[in-house]
Amino acid sequence: MNNFFFTKLAVSNIKKNSPIYVPYIVTCVITFAMFYIICFLSLNESMKDIYAAGYAMSLFNMGRYVAVIFSVIFLFYTNSFILKRRKKEIGLFNILGLGKPHIALVLFIETLITFVTTICLGFILGSVFCKLIFFIILKMLHMNIALRYIFSFKPLLMSCTVFSVIFALILIFNLFNISVSNPIQLLKGSSTGEKEPKTKLISTILGLIFLGIGYVFSLTASSGLSVIIFFFPVVLSVVIGTYLLFTAGSITLLKSLKKNKNFYYQTKNFTSVSGLLYRMKQNAAGLANICILSTMVLFMISTTASLYIGSEDALHTNYPYDISIDITNAPFDSLGDTASIISREAQEDGKILADADTLHLLYSHSDSDKQVISAENLKERSFVLCISIGDYNRIMKKSETLNDGEVLLYEKHHHLKENSFMLADKSFSVKKFINEYPLLSLSTGTVITSFYVVLSESDFKRAAEFSVDGKTPSFTKNYFAGINLSDASPEEKMSFSRRLYSTLEPLKNNGAGLKIVARDAERGSLYEMYGSFLFLGIFLGALFLMATVLIMYYKQITEGFEDKDRFLIMKKVGMSDNEVKTSINRQVIMVFFLPIGAAVVHIAFAFRLMTLLLEALYLVNIGLFLTTTIITIAVFFGIYTLVYIRTAKTYYKIVHAA
């Protein structure tokens, strides 16, 4: 026996096991290619120059870490399927006289072949797609830079290192697994009798509670802030609930169905219920995994795609004017002529002002030691924004009147249960709740409970001077001017904003803050951020989808081998081919579509939570988000169904081979 013999044996092993080995190699190749791509995007020196801001780079770096963790878990998972199926074969080799060291050598050669194939094919695939993706990314991030695709060694080296470690770990795991079992155990493989699962009522109830907590939270969350704070606990609670319900809940349900004799002892239910009971016992965790992976894919792709599609919306929401001028902490009296300065500058620069709105704002973040607003039922941290009735009427083109002590109030989430509250040192009553508020979009990004107040002129002046501690004013004064220019190119708008800045800069000498932003100057970084969000969403989504599909495929194949004998018996006892087929169909469809069904339910419940999150990222177009989510689900479902059809075919082939 020389080494050549072992190589031949290893090659023939891979060939013989091609139905399970080919998908494994394909998985490895694709995982490697995708990892190479993300390395390329985050490590290639030449890429660094093209990112305008750091968003893309840091997001891709994060993506790389996720990809490493994911590759390890996923490749281990698929490997364990193969190991389980191959134990019998390895046991036979052992009995036929191949010692454990020889088997180790064969396995080593097999792993080496797989590794080399993975790297070669993965690199080719990765490089081809890299060019394509490089181009797509430039497009997605709206970068008009000539394509310069430069190969660099660093990403390749990184990918090879990571994968050689993963493959080494898998080999060690396999060798350990085989060395601790004797040939008889290996021969028997997984065919030991399975006990009927027991009803786990407590786990089921716990599962319902955990899921309930998550669902109730996402249905009742009132502000983006609470979503951000509780996002991970809620996700964790839903994940735990999902696992418990898949593992314990499904069995409790099936057991109770089994107890209902009129239901159970019916031809179409009899074999399905008991078959599913065992299937769930073995696969519940795997199905829960698939459910969670699917939910993640749907969540990531629908939110990132909405953000990206809604970029222009978000840009306009965030910057309602071509140029926004923000002056903070300057006494309002000193700003009287700012509007005329702006129009004079426009005239000198040859620009025509289409709109020029100015607004005096007072705002404050209220918290425990700086109570600016107080009312019953108001416990959360809150944000208060005040304007005067004069500004309100001018901008909204209304003619409301207010007496002292009266306010108009805009409040989105209706936290205020009564019609009166304390603002600063004075009690106010709400004259009217209003549905519109000037420049509301400016504070959309605020994630905490917000009150938008319109005060009478004298109350506004008083509030401006109000101070809780008697030293510093409690409200921040803000003067806002927004202008639109007609017939100006983005470049002209940007240069005018720079011109305005240098004109108004002396204001800063008095300790005021000055911020002038041209909307067009922000477009680049916004697109870079949302573009790289979307790319990462699709990238990880594709990775997870591949995982979902492969786990499902392996699961069905493995079960096909086990079910083969079962269905043969049923045929002998008098089940027709048709009945066998129907029974198989019922079970396969259940197992296949349960996780994705649960994922869709998760997404439906999370929808509100997701809109709150997106709102914090300046996306307020719920219609757009809903459409994107539905399309995402439809596409995902389509791909999933294709895999189902493919898998069901293979499954029938195995079962019918009897």
Place this chain on the structure above:
Amino acid sequence: MPLLDVKNVKKVYTTRFGGNQVQALSDVSFSVEEGDYAAIMGESGSGKTTLLNILASLDKPTSGDVVINDKSIVAMKEKEISEYRRTNLGFIFQDFNLLDTFSLKDNIFLPLVLAKKHHSEMEKTLAPIAKKLGITDILDKFPYEVSGGQKQRAAAARALITKPHIILADEPTGALDSHATDDLLDLFKTINQDGQTLLMVTHSVKAASRAKRVLFIKDGKIFHQLYKTGTSDREMYQKISDSLAFLAKKESGDE
């Protein structure tokens, strides 16, 4: 008229990749009367299993006919066959063929569930059978929880519960120890005395010696037949052994 009539059955297998033909059964004819208890004996590769599969309508003969209770099962369509198999035939296998996902009771109920019987009726039918087979106490257990003999008795209950015309048993004692074998053979005798027709394929001289008659199959043909009438189990055992020895001698003489 016989209950089962096998007429000139021939079975030729063609290997998958081309012309190699293997003749499993060349020309088999025999009949089984109602209330009969027949054993078919033969060496491995003699065509026993092929014959049983054809009788069980799991396989079709190349030529010839099998008539059970006046109906040819060869001409039947697939859909009819499974229904027919369920109501007219009962099966007992060497490896029990119990489903590990079902309790013994549900295993026994399987054919009745397929026949769309109500579960109260199933319970009623099962009670006397379970009592006769001595498995009343273990009905709620699962196959992996009971012994081989108990499994085979459960399988027998499953075969009996549909009140079939014939029970076909394929090496029923093959996986049992001698004690369980004796129990099962006693059981077969009892149910045969109750009027149940039995056809058993076996290797075991001991099992065959308890049947009313024994058919010897060799090279795809019925070679010889022994009737038990009047002889004791011991004498029958001796006769069968002699016949087998004769068959073996004949074979070595041929070469």
